[in-house]
Amino acid sequence: xxxxDQQAAPPRLAVPELLIGVGLLACAGxxxxxxxxxPVSPLYSKVGPTVFPYITMxxxxxxSLLLILAALRxxxxxxxxxxxxxxxxxxxxxxxxxxxxxxLIQPLGFTAASVVMFVLVxxxxxxxxxxxxxxxxxxxxxxxxxxxxxxxxxxxxxGFIENQLNTVIDAIIxxxxx
Amino acid sequence: METLGHLAHGFSVAFTxxxxxxCLLGTTLGTAIGVLPGLGPALTIALLxxxxxxxxxxxSFILFAGIYYGAMYGGSTTSILLNTxxxxxxxxxxxxxxxMARSGRGxxxxxxxxxxxxxxxxxxxxxxxxxxxxxxxxxxxFGPAEYFSLMVLAFITxxxxxxxxxxxxxxSLFAGFVIGMIGVDLQTGxxxxxxxxxxxLDGVDVIxxxxxxxxxxxxxxxxxxxxxxxxxxxxxxxxxxxTAAEWGRSWxxxxxxxxxxxxxxxxxxxxxxxxxxxxxxIEKKLSKHKEEFGTVxxxxxxxxxxxxxxxxxxxVLVPMxxxxxxxxxxxxxxxxxxxxxGINPGPLLLTTQGDLVWGLIASLFIANVxxxxxxxxxxxxxxxxxxxxxxxxxxxxLVFATVGTYGISQSPIDLVILYLLGAAGFLMRRxxxxxxxxxxxxxxxxxxxxxxxxxxxxxxxxxxxxxxxxLSLTLLTLAFIGLAGPHIWAFIEHRRRRGPEHVPGDA
Numbered sequence: 001x002x003x004x005d006q007q008a009a010p011p012r013l014a015v016p017e018l019l020i021g022v023g024l025l026a027c028a029g030x031x032x033x034x035x036x037x038x039p040v041s042p043l044y045s046k047v048g049p050t051v052f053p054y055i056t057m058x059x060x061x062x063x064s065l066l067l068i069l070a071a072l073r074x075x076x077x078x079x080x081x082x083x084x085x086x087x088x089x090x091x092x093x094x095x096x097x098x099x100x101x102x103x104l105i106q107p108l109g110f111t112a113a114s115v116v117m118f119v120l121v122x123x124x125x126x127x128x129x130x131x132x133x134x135x136x137x138x139x140x141x142x143x144x145x146x147x148x149x150x151x152x153x154x155x156x157x158x159g160f161i162e163n164q165l166n167t168v169i170d171a172i173i174x175x176x177x178x
Numbered sequence: 179m180e181t182l183g184h185l186a187h188g189f190s191v192a193f194t195x196x197x198x199x200x201c202l203l204g205t206t207l208g209t210a211i212g213v214l215p216g217l218g219p220a221l222t223i224a225l226l227x228x229x230x231x232x233x234x235x236x237x238s239f240i241l242f243a244g245i246y247y248g249a250m251y252g253g254s255t256t257s258i259l260l261n262t263x264x265x266x267x268x269x270x271x272x273x274x275x276x277x278m279a280r281s282g283r284g285x286x287x288x289x290x291x292x293x294x295x296x297x298x299x300x301x302x303x304x305x306x307x308x309x310x311x312x313x314x315x316x317x318x319x320f321g322p323a324e325y326f327s328l329m330v331l332a333f334i335t336x337x338x339x340x341x342x343x344x345x346x347x348x349x350s351l352f353a354g355f356v357i358g359m360i361g362v363d364l365q366t367g368x369x370x371x372x373x374x375x376x377x378x379l380d381g382v383d384v385i386x387x388x389x390x391x392x393x394x395x396x397x398x399x400x401x402x403x404x405x406x407x408x409x410x411x412x413x414x415x416x417x418x419x420x421t422a423a424e425w426g427r428s429w430x431x432x433x434x435x436x437x438x439x440x441x442x443x444x445x446x447x448x449x450x451x452x453x454x455x456x457x458x459x460i461e462k463k464l465s466k467h468k469e470e471f472g473t474v475x476x477x478x479x480x481x482x483x484x485x486x487x488x489x490x491x492x493x494v495l496v497p498m499x500x501x502x503x504x505x506x507x508x509x510x511x512x513x514x515x516x517x518x519x520g521i522n523p524g525p526l527l528l529t530t531q532g533d534l535v536w537g538l539i540a541s542l543f544i545a546n547v548x549x550x551x552x553x554x555x556x557x558x559x560x561x562x563x564x565x566x567x568x569x570x571x572x573x574x575x576l577v578f579a580t581v582g583t584y585g586i587s588q589s590p591i592d593l594v595i596l597y598l599l600g601a602a603g604f605l606m607r608r609x610x611x612x613x614x615x616x617x618x619x620x621x622x623x624x625x626x627x628x629x630x631x632x633x634x635x636x637x638x639x640x641x642x643x644x645x646x647x648x649l650s651l652t653l654l655t656l657a658f659i660g661l662a663g664p665h666i667w668a669f670i671e672h673r674r675r676r677g678p679e680h681v682p683g684d685a
Contacts, residue, residue, distance in 0.1 A: 154585030
């Protein structure tokens with residue numbers, strides 16, 4: 001009885017950390033696969049394009065084994081991280097916003113896609129005033145499009161909103177000149 | 179005295195109205211993003227990288243340097259009033275600064291941190307001006323083998339020595355290497371790690387990596403932690419003018435902080451965490467008001483670390499400008515801006531790009547003056563910025579993340595890579611992997627590889643160049659000590675402490 005009480009609890013396997021270690025090992029495998037796919041010309045056989053990938057791969061294998069070892073010994077998460085429950089719903093809505101942006105940006109253009117993303121992300125973070133968020137998102141996206149993108153000379157996909165506005169702006173400029 | 183002449187010339191570059199405007203723009207933007215949680219100088223400079231196609235190098239580096247310095251000033255405001263450090267380097271400022279704000283001395287805390295940042299930033303910038311030419315003389319003797327060994331040392335210090343775990347730091351660094359190697363190998367033209375796709379032939383843009391890890395990852399992390407407690411802004415109380423007693427208690431910590439911060443920043447190790455923690459420990463030990471530490475907040479505990487932070491931020495510019503060796507994520511992104519202009523930072527930079535370097539250094543002095551004005555009389559403006567609610571702030575960050583990424587080539591594939599890196603950034607944040615080594619590994623990894631292959635080509639494939647050259651051997655030995663030293667030390671300590679207590683057969 002007493003002997004088992006005195007024994008320190010054996011370190012518990014930390015599953016999330018173990019998955020990270022195994023994931024890194026898999027990445028090392030992918031690096032190995034891609035390195036083998038690099039054709040090496042005999043000219044560069046001494047220090048060709050594969051030397052660094054192999055060094056990197058070796059390092060990754062060693063590191064992933066060390067991470068797996070740490071996971072077997074109970075992991076490394078700080079207590080407060082472990083105790084805070086992950087808000088999956090909020091995260092899910094934010095991810096939905098990102099996916100919406102990705103899907104919509106080509107058919108609808110930057111501004112429209114950004115408004116959808118803005119509203120979803122705000123909602124995910126707990127904002128309930130969807131109409132105000134949509135308006136804010138529109139103003140910010142237009143500011144980003146006309147201020148940031150045009151000032152920096154960055155070309156971001158124009159959709160119907162940008163095209164309409166560009167037509168209006170061109171018309172105004174034309175009228176002012178005319 | 180040669181340096182003074184160069185500096186005078188630098189001021190003539192920096193004092194043109196256009197460059198003053200860039201400096202003002204950079205410092206204002208830098209303070210703003212420093213104040214806002216979730217945005218940092220590395221992310222901001224990455225988003226602004228396309229400007230390098232539009233303006234002269236002097237203008238963009240003056241802008242970037244203003245952002246870099248400004249973020250340090252702004253970050254302390256957030257630490258003091260909100261207790262959520264905007265930057266890892268301002269964690270220590272939050273310790274005492276937030277307590278001071280809670281006990282009604284927020285004004286004095288902000289003042290000592292802004293003036294301390296000014297004093298230390300000016301000393302640090304002076305350090306850059308005078309130390310850089312010295313390092314250059316030394317660095318001219320470096321061959322490829324020495325460069326490679328120096329980079330190994332930097333890799334070890336930024337990933338393994340700083341931070342909570344050397345294994346996780348190195349994991350981040352190696353992830354950065356892999357990202358950096360994606361694309362066409364510049365020496366042989368072979369595609370690497372492209373998985374047979376054409377989209378990856380050009381490699382992963384540093385903008386996408388920085389925005390994914392810092393903006394998307396951070397947003398996902400904040401969303402997952404929504405219920406973890408709200409931060410409350412401490413209303414700004416107390417005069418912004420320090421009393422004579424507060425001045426008396428501040429000036430020595432400022433100078434000590436600068437003396438600690440600059441050398442550590444200037445070493446090829448970088449990082450502002452160690453000097454700020456060191457300075458805090460020293461001030462706590464030397465203070466005559468020890469009872470204020472951890473209770474009502476001690477002004478020394480704000481003045482010292484803030485000064486150390488800014489001096490080390492200046493120090494980081496020394497290896498970056500003289501050796502092309504970035505030791506922080508922000509410096510790594512600035513290095514990629516140099517690359518975008520086709521300029522190679524290194525020992526020749528000071529002679530070939532004198533206007534640029536000395537103009538930049540001069541503009542840093544100007545930036546410090548502008549920043550102390552922006553952050554003291556205009557502090558109310560920045561406090562208002564803190565009131566932007568989290569939902570709209572993070573949604574807005576993602577809109578700008580899209581602009582920065584999609585603007586590169588209007589390819590949805592880039593957005594997919596961005597989100598994948600964002601997911602990785604989230605996991606890293608959640609499981610305590612540092613993100614800066616990824617960016618450093620990604621930028622510096624390919625440069626290290628180039629030096630390595632150059633050294634091996636010169637030596638005809640003989641590995642001994644790395645340990646027969648004395649300097650190279652010394653650097654590699656230092657790197658090894660940095661990596662293994664703490665573990666050996668901990669092991670010895672562990673043995674010594676456990677020894678007498680441990681009774682075999684106890685179980």
